Amino acid sequence: MDYNLTTEEELIKKVAKEFSESVIAPLQEEIHANNEVPGEVLEGMAELGLFGINAPEDLGGGGASFVSFVSAIEEIAVVSAGVGMIMSVNNMGHTLINFLGNDEQRKKYIPKLVAGEELASFAFTEPSTGSDPKQLQVTAVEDGDFFVLNGTKRFITNSNLKGPMIIVAKEESSSPMSGKATAFVIDKHCEGYSLSEPWDKVGVHGGPLFDVYLKDVRIPKENMLGDSGNGMYVLKMTMVFAKVGVCGICLGVARAAYEEAVAYAKEKTHRGEAIIKKFEHVRMALTEMEMIYNRAKWVTYHYAWALDGNIGDPFVLAKLAAQAKVEASEAAVDIVRKAMGVLGSYGCVSDYKLSRLWGDAIVGPQVEGCAATLKVMAGNISYLA
Amino acid sequence: MKTLNYVVAMKQVPDLQQLRIRDKKPVLTDIPLELGKIDKNALECAVNLKEQHDGEVILVSVGNDDLPETLKDGLACGADRAKFIADNRVDNLQSAQKAELLAKLIEGLDDVSLIFFAEGSADNYSGQVGSRVAEILGYPQVGYASEVKIQGETAIITRALENSYEDIEVALPAVVIVVQDLNKPRLPSVIQILKAGKKPQERIDLADSSYEAAELTVCYENLAPDTDRKMQELSCSSDLIEVLKDLGVLER
Numbered sequence: 001m002d003y004n005l006t007t008e009e010e011l012i013k014k015v016a017k018e019f020s021e022s023v024i025a026p027l028q029e030e031i032h033a034n035n036e037v038p039g040e041v042l043e044g045m046a047e048l049g050l051f052g053i054n055a056p057e058d059l060g061g062g063g064a065s066f067v068s069f070v071s072a073i074e075e076i077a078v079v080s081a082g083v084g085m086i087m088s089v090n091n092m093g094h095t096l097i098n099f100l101g102n103d104e105q106r107k108k109y110i111p112k113l114v115a116g117e118e119l120a121s122f123a124f125t126e127p128s129t130g131s132d133p134k135q136l137q138v139t140a141v142e143d144g145d146f147f148v149l150n151g152t153k154r155f156i157t158n159s160n161l162k163g164p165m166i167i168v169a170k171e172e173s174s175s176p177m178s179g180k181a182t183a184f185v186i187d188k189h190c191e192g193y194s195l196s197e198p199w200d201k202v203g204v205h206g207g208p209l210f211d212v213y214l215k216d217v218r219i220p221k222e223n224m225l226g227d228s229g230n231g232m233y234v235l236k237m238t239m240v241f242a243k244v245g246v247c248g249i250c251l252g253v254a255r256a257a258y259e260e261a262v263a264y265a266k267e268k269t270h271r272g273e274a275i276i277k278k279f280e281h282v283r284m285a286l287t288e289m290e291m292i293y294n295r296a297k298w299v300t301y302h303y304a305w306a307l308d309g310n311i312g313d314p315f316v317l318a319k320l321a322a323q324a325k326v327e328a329s330e331a332a333v334d335i336v337r338k339a340m341g342v343l344g345s346y347g348c349v350s351d352y353k354l355s356r357l358w359g360d361a362i363v364g365p366q367v368e369g370c371a372a373t374l375k376v377m378a379g380n381i382s383y384l385a
Numbered sequence: 386m387k388t389l390n391y392v393v394a395m396k397q398v399p400d401l402q403q404l405r406i407r408d409k410k411p412v413l414t415d416i417p418l419e420l421g422k423i424d425k426n427a428l429e430c431a432v433n434l435k436e437q438h439d440g441e442v443i444l445v446s447v448g449n450d451d452l453p454e455t456l457k458d459g460l461a462c463g464a465d466r467a468k469f470i471a472d473n474r475v476d477n478l479q480s481a482q483k484a485e486l487l488a489k490l491i492e493g494l495d496d497v498s499l500i501f502f503a504e505g506s507a508d509n510y511s512g513q514v515g516s517r518v519a520e521i522l523g524y525p526q527v528g529y530a531s532e533v534k535i536q537g538e539t540a541i542i543t544r545a546l547e548n549s550y551e552d553i554e555v556a557l558p559a560v561v562i563v564v565q566d567l568n569k570p571r572l573p574s575v576i577q578i579l580k581a582g583k584k585p586q587e588r589i590d591l592a593d594s595s596y597e598a599a600e601l602t603v604c605y606e607n608l609a610p611d612t613d614r615k616m617q618e619l620s621c622s623s624d625l626i627e628v629l630k631d632l633g634v635l636e637r
Contacts, residue, residue, distance in 0.1 A: 007454040010417070011461060011578045018572055049575030062575035272618050 016072035046116025077252025082206025088245025093120020118163030123153035133181035142173030181231020192217035203359025250328035261339035296331035322374035329364030389498040391431035397448035423503030432463035460581035461573035484517030519560035526560040
């Protein structure tokens, strides 16, 4: 099996890396301190087309592969997981609208999302549920040609930024599927839309996270995304498509920690000799980190390759997505912890970026489906379906 | 008004960031090839001139069989088309022989105004090819170019000298050899990258280039210099000064 990147994929990865190092890196401390990504970063990414790498060409995207997207987002996340999170959620948004939406919805939303003029959000989680559509409390009540939405969505990335939000709510209408979860697309900042104070996360700073309050938000019926009662299906497709960005972010965090440990081990001396040469256990720790990274990388790239039309069965794709997400997110945590072992106390102080990477890594296993939920879902697909 | 076309000579070089040294020798196996860094400055200059005065930016290159893939980077960065010789035999050619092949490629192009070269390549850095091509073609050449402007039928070129700058007016067509400080090359967008492969690429066969087969050079050794890293721990700056004096780096 040939997993070498094509020339175009290599070039896109290289552009992401150069942008990350030249534009984001000098601002990283500011992003971390203010928990906000400066506009120039998002504008630069938009100009380079990094928001639409794998979106359809006829809607303004690059039409490149998911492999290309994941390799690019990894390069962004090596420098800033927060910027990567904005990119990931936006990608999830336009990918889902492309997959679930009708032509009108695709043409209305996708060109602006791939151009970075707007940035998408996805809202499923609520204060009382994370991934169970039966427990949704946000309602969408039919009212003539409109639906009226009420309730609270929790932990919604990009919800402060202009653009569409895909929202799953409990539909109450004359539809036979009424009472079941249905997906809609709404314009953020419409009348009745408001936000909480930003959540102060332990890591992934710059990725904006809020609760969203919906009070009598009226949306036309044509804003329904897909069919009535499709909430579980939307969740499954989110499972299939959404994990790829988070996997890329986790790989970026993992690689940043590994590179930090290697650089430190070359620089730090013990009795006049660099610890990378002096101590076998340091070289062993670095090798273990590299092994963990490679394992997560190839599971992730296999999943992205599968999304590029190489595997069609959505259940198999969902399983690969779940396994890749668990591998990549746990790899980041493991590698940061091992890197801490190399840096010792220096890994715990804010002067060294490893302490920031620890915060970034620990977020990974909790978002886009926690490890336990994903393993159960993957197990159900393998052994109960 | 006459069309002004800009030719940029670009060289395939190993990605030096991925180069490993083993037993003093560079390990080139599996090292990806890319376009030279300063070549990118030359390309950026040509693309800027094209944006101001119209015309075409044409890449010329001589490299191994992978060259069409390597050139996609230059096409993504704003070149309109490429003309090249891709043949694994050229890997062993010397600067003089490569200059002859490049000159043949350029001779076949119409309305050439400026021909850009980097001051040196990332691998050999002989710095000869641009001057040799100028001699073969009989064009004037200007080196150390840090700024290039077109003014009617001439170009005004600022040369970055050791302690000063010098402006030279040169008749077109001319060869310009640029320095790295000339500009900051732009990053291509995703769409430009994906469209690069669709731009015209004219492949010239080595046998069709009217090139008399020259004696191939053989490289017997290519060794990294010995580096004696002392890793000496010092307690204060005055100790450092003493050590540097002992080594003869600082005068006593």
